[in-house]
Amino acid sequence: MDEKELLTYYKQTGDLNTLGKLYAPYMSLLYGVCYKYLQDEERSQDAVMQIFEELIVKLRGHEVENFKSWLYVYARNYCLMQLRKGKKITNVDIEDNLYESEQQLNQSDEEDWTEGDFKKLETCLGTLNNEQETCVRLFYLEQKCYRDIAEITGFDLNKVKSFIQNGKRNLKICMEKK
Incomplete structure (x- = not known):
């Protein structure tokens, strides 16, 4: 199955093995993204695992056209949220931030990065x-x-x-x- 088929199948069934197949190829990329923002190996590894856990729910409720781009934006925003928590900034609505970023990616004609x-x-x-x-x-x-x-x-x-x-x-x- 290709990525879109895996995503569709996961949304229909909630099968975690399917989500794992979809997520696994991007784990090292996500670790790099998380490390860039968090600057800590252990926090970055934890972030990669936490993002997977959040995707269990998020992917079933979001329309995702380009999984790789969406996942990158989601990971980046997850890390920014962690940094904001450390700075005690709580007035930012991350869900809206993620949705807007996803919509910008879906509406653009970007090639796969x-x-x-x-x-x-x-x-x-x-x-x-x-x-x-x-x-x-x-x-x-x-x-x-x-x-x-x-x-x-x-x-x-x-x-x-x-x-x-x-x-x-x-x-x-x-x-x-x-």
């Missing part, structure tokens, strides 16, 4: 100036609005918009070069 693409993106983010990188990360990775970014960073609202626009353009140029 490989682990190399995500590494390239992370590398290119590092080439941006500090203001652009901060604003791009807050806007795209943490789904903050312009106003929230301005409050967090202390930048003027128009500067935030400019940093995001220029950062996005510079990211695109960097990604195309690599």
